Amino acid sequence: xxxxxxxxxxxxxxxxxxxxxxxxxxxxxxxxxxxxxxxxxxxxxxxxxxxxxxxxxxxxxxxxxxxxxxxxxxxxxxxxxxxxxxxxxxxxxxxxxxxxxxxxxxxxx
Amino acid sequence: xxxxxxxxxxxxxxxxxxxxxxxxxxxxxxxxxxxxxxxxxxxxxxxxxxxxxxxxxxxxxxxxxxxxxxxxxxxxxxxxxxxxxxxxxxxxxxxxxxxxxxxxxxxxxxxxxxxxxxxxxxxxxxxxxxxxxxxxxxxxxxxxxxxxxxxxxxxxxxxxxxxxxxx
Numbered sequence: 001x002x003x004x005x006x007x008x009x010x011x012x013x014x015x016x017x018x019x020x021x022x023x024x025x026x027x028x029x030x031x032x033x034x035x036x037x038x039x040x041x042x043x044x045x046x047x048x049x050x051x052x053x054x055x056x057x058x059x060x061x062x063x064x065x066x067x068x069x070x071x072x073x074x075x076x077x078x079x080x081x082x083x084x085x086x087x088x089x090x091x092x093x094x095x096x097x098x099x100x101x102x103x104x105x106x107x108x109x
Numbered sequence: 110x111x112x113x114x115x116x117x118x119x120x121x122x123x124x125x126x127x128x129x130x131x132x133x134x135x136x137x138x139x140x141x142x143x144x145x146x147x148x149x150x151x152x153x154x155x156x157x158x159x160x161x162x163x164x165x166x167x168x169x170x171x172x173x174x175x176x177x178x179x180x181x182x183x184x185x186x187x188x189x190x191x192x193x194x195x196x197x198x199x200x201x202x203x204x205x206x207x208x209x210x211x212x213x214x215x216x217x218x219x220x221x222x223x224x225x226x227x228x229x230x231x232x233x234x235x236x237x238x239x240x241x242x243x244x245x246x247x248x249x250x251x252x253x254x255x256x257x258x259x260x261x262x263x264x265x266x267x268x269x270x271x272x273x274x275x276x
Binding site: 019033045050051056059064066067069070071074075078079080081091093095 | 221
């Protein structure tokens, strides 16, 4: 089976106060729909990430609900206004009880 | 240098995709398939665009606004990974901000692709992700402010050469 998990976050490590920074992320997940079949003609069960939640210094920043229409090994980019130094944490959850999280720190001056 | 890093970063995803495609007989062992708490199953399970919109935003048509910008290729060679960027030109203050952005693919088996929820701390209602498309189709994004004002992007047609849902 293909690799799964291994979340990654890329974000600037330093920013000026008030600057809007982009956060890019990637995680390994098959994101199967449950509609397609394997070579033996059997349906491949749906297996996909359903929610991604993002917090900054433990305060909710944004979150996204995903369907099976998101590509395998989903990439996600979004933005954040840099107000204070701290840690961004992302948590991905899939429909098979899989949970992964990753953190990235930023220094705001 | 920054560009180099970015390429390397994106490259990992491409390699991963190839691995999934190459493995062919991919049968994930599902120990316990259950929806994540809070995931809006009704809206995501809806099979028709009208139903999906009704279940997610309680409306079936939304006025288009130039403020909601959807950026995607006009021709996507691979329907399995179509990059889509949505950004909304709207203030993000505590009183007035974009609360949610919904992305729809009109004729996908389940049209609602994603539902993004922002806070004023986001600074800019923006996201980029990659979606699967079964065939050439229209893609649209609908944004809703914290006051319930809705606006839609212009529906954009993306031509798909190879569908992304094949078995």
